[in-house]
Amino acid sequence: DAMVIQNPRYQVTQFGKPVTLSCSQTLNHNVMYWYQQKSSQAPKLLFHYYDKDFNNEADTPDNFQSRRPNTSFCFLDIRSPGLGDAAMYLCATSRDRTVGSNQPQHFGDGTRLSIL
Amino acid sequence: ILNVEQSPQSLHVQEGDSTNFTCSFPSSNFYALHWYRWETAKSPEALFVMTLNGDEKKKGRISATLNTKEGYSYLYIKGSQPEDSATYLCACHSGGSNYKLTFGKGTLLTVNP
Numbered sequence A: 001d002a003m004v005i006q007n008p009r010y011q012v013t014q015f016g017k018p019v020t021l022s023c024s025q026t027l028n029h030n031v032m033y034w035y036q037q038k039s040s041q042a043p044k045l046l047f048h049y050y051d052k053d054f055n056n057e058a059d060t061p062d063n064f065q066s067r068r069p070n071t072s073f074c075f076l077d078i079r080s081p082g083l084g085d086a087a088m089y090l091c092a093t094s095r096d097r098t099v100g101s102n103q104p105q106h107f108g109d110g111t112r113l114s115i116l
Numbered sequence B: 001i002l003n004v005e006q007s008p009q010s011l012h013v014q015e016g017d018s019t020n021f022t023c024s025f026p027s028s029n030f031y032a033l034h035w036y037r038w039e040t041a042k043s044p045e046a047l048f049v050m051t052l053n054g055d056e057k058k059k060g061r062i063s064a065t066l067n068t069k070e071g072y073s074y075l076y077i078k079g080s081q082p083e084d085s086a087t088y089l090c091a092c093h094s095g096g097s098n099y100k101l102t103f104g105k106g107t108l109l110t111v112n113p
Helices: none
Strands: A004-007 A010-013 A019-025 A031-037 A044-050 A053-056 A064-067 A073-078 A087-094 A111-115 B005-007 B010-014 B019-024 B032-038 B045-050 B056-059 B062-067 B072-077 B086-093 B101-103 B107-112
Touching (some): A019 A031, A019 A111, A031 A073, A044 A064, A044 B101, A073 A087, B010 B019, B019 B107, B032 B072, B045 B062
Parallel strands (some): A010 A111, B010 B107
Antiparallel strands (some): A004 A019, A031 A044, A031 A087, A044 A053, B005 B019, B032 B086, B086 B101, B086 B107
């Protein structure tokens, strides 16, 4: 059974129209991550939540926001999608974020976002 | 900025062939290296997390080695099968106050029957 679930698998939105991507987890992990992967590029971390503590990457555009209403759910909001935001968006979790951790991350299947 | 390089970008092998590919990373401030397998239309799946120089891990026909002093890891697949076809991603954790995993672009493996 999938433990990190992303919805929808495919999302099409119009240029400038806000869109929300969803991620849920049944692992009860403290940390949830959002990555953006463009074609033939490395997955790039946008931000992560450690419990309720939000950690934005310095180069993540302001257009990208996130919410984590509870342990299980995390949302990625794109306020005004541009053509350059078309990508695969991956959600991942890990039990903890400690420096001493050697835990793997657990990924969802991703949401492929297209912009018209 | 941590730079993680993977080579080759892609390769095609025949069923039964053994193959290997490389992940290179800066040897300074190394903390951990992760390998993931990402099959089309599925989620990336963790293969190995390696932290110690000289570490060698094995999972079925897949194994990995780690050299932290020279900054590389090899992933080996023995007797490749069509179901091994996937993108293999490595990612590096530099520890300290930076909790981030930095990924390479991946190696796309295609195993032809």
